[in-house]
Amino acid sequence: xxxxVTDTSFGHFENAExxxxxxxAGGERWVARRAEIDAMLVPVQEALLERAAIQTGERVLDIGxxxxxxxxxxxxKVGAAGHVLGLDVSAAMxxxxxxxxxxxxxxxxxxxxxxVHHFKAASADLVLSRLxxxxxxxxxxxxxxxxxxxxxxxxxxxxCWGELRDNPWALEPLQAAYDHVPKLPGLRPHAPDDFAxxxxxxxxxxxxxxxxxxxRLERCDVxxxxxxxxxxxxxxxxxxxxxxxxxxxxxxxxxxxAAATAAVGKALARYAKGxxxxxxxxxxxxxxxxx
Ligand SMILES: C[S@@+](CC[C@H](N)C(=O)[O-])C[C@H]1O[C@@H](n2cnc3c(N)ncnc32)[C@H](O)[C@@H]1O
Numbered sequence: 128x129x130x131x132v133t134d135t136s137f138g139h140f141e142n143a144e145x146x147x148x149x150x151x152a153g154g155e156r157w158v159a160r161r162a163e164i165d166a167m168l169v170p171v172q173e174a175l176l177e178r179a180a181i182q183t184g185e186r187v188l189d190i191g192x193x194x195x196x197x198x199x200x201x202x203x204k205v206g207a208a209g210h211v212l213g214l215d216v217s218a219a220m221x222x223x224x225x226x227x228x229x230x231x232x233x234x235x236x237x238x239x240x241x242x243v244h245h246f247k248a249a250s251a252d253l254v255l256s257r258l259x260x261x262x263x264x265x266x267x268x269x270x271x272x273x274x275x276x277x278x279x280x281x282x283x284x285x286x287c288w289g290e291l292r293d294n295p296w297a298l299e300p301l302q303a304a305y306d307h308v309p310k311l312p313g314l315r316p317h318a319p320d321d322f323a324x325x326x327x328x329x330x331x332x333x334x335x336x337x338x339x340x341x342x343r344l345e346r347c348d349v350x351x352x353x354x355x356x357x358x359x360x361x362x363x364x365x366x367x368x369x370x371x372x373x374x375x376x377x378x379x380x381x382x383x384x385a386a387a388t389a390a391v392g393k394a395l396a397r398y399a400k401g402x403x404x405x406x407x408x409x410x411x412x413x414x415x416x417x418x
Pocket of ligand 1: 216
């Protein structure tokens with residue numbers, strides 16, 4: 128990636144906070160733990176790719192592609208006759224995706240805000256996303272904009288987290304951290320956040336209000352290995368890298384941060400099995416069609 132991609136003025140001002148987060152601490156933490164996070168998210172990715180039913184030669188658009196694991200897997204499925212475009216706001220994550228992609232993979236990358244990016248009309252058969260669609264200030268506007276990229280009868284397939292209360296991998300570290308650090312500011316309902324698409328009715332409303340049809344949701348309850356085989360310490364690092372506990376701990380005085388980190392370890396210890404730390408998680412696989 129060249130220096131130009133560090134300019135963040137491409138986005139909508141209402142998404143500025145998220146764009147700053149993913150170009151700052153959020154993106155840095157994710158890039159640093161990329162391999163472990165990708166290993167943890169294998170069950171999410173497998174469920175998503177199965178429902179997405181990608182065909183050889185298809186043109187795929189990955190929204191919020193991050194460090195690229197899902198788009199690279201999609202590129203293997205579309206083959207040389209197809210193409211996968213990864214769009215993300217985060218320069219650091221796009222750089223990581225670029226580095227991860229095999230040189231001959233049919234992929235390209237663009238830095239942009241999915242809510243306002245000027246997509247080439249009817250350029251995609253499938254819009255795909257692993258956990259990259261929950262961060263829009265105005266999700267209906269974002270989906271309407273993303274639809275510009277889809278051809279008629281094009282498909283949408285994405286994974287998003289269920290409610291925070293159904294995701295102990297995120298909730299329990301957060302509650303443990305709160306014994307030592309201040310609570311995160313409350314969010315207005317449906318504000319951009321990892322769990323903004325937790326409620327089925329909200330997902331259905333957003334997608335149908337934005338004109339998508341045949342909206343289907345499948346709830347998946349799994350145990351994710353937060354440690355990615357690297358033991359309890361690895362699980363703590365990943366919980367702090369991608370979960371809300373990391374946002375609560377970031378920037379706190381070192382003594383409080385250390386106590387919170389130790390508390391996260393204590394909370395996760397009961398899920399340890401050998402070198403794995405298998406913590407319950409709930410996510411949705413959502414599919415829809417553009418009429
Ligand atoms: C939870 S991460 C998921 C990344 C990747 N899909 C994965 O599963 O590894 C969310 C991603 O959405 C991106 N994102 C957030 N807001 C966005 C927006 N308005 N437009 C495009 N991407 C966005 C972030 O930069 C980040 O890479």
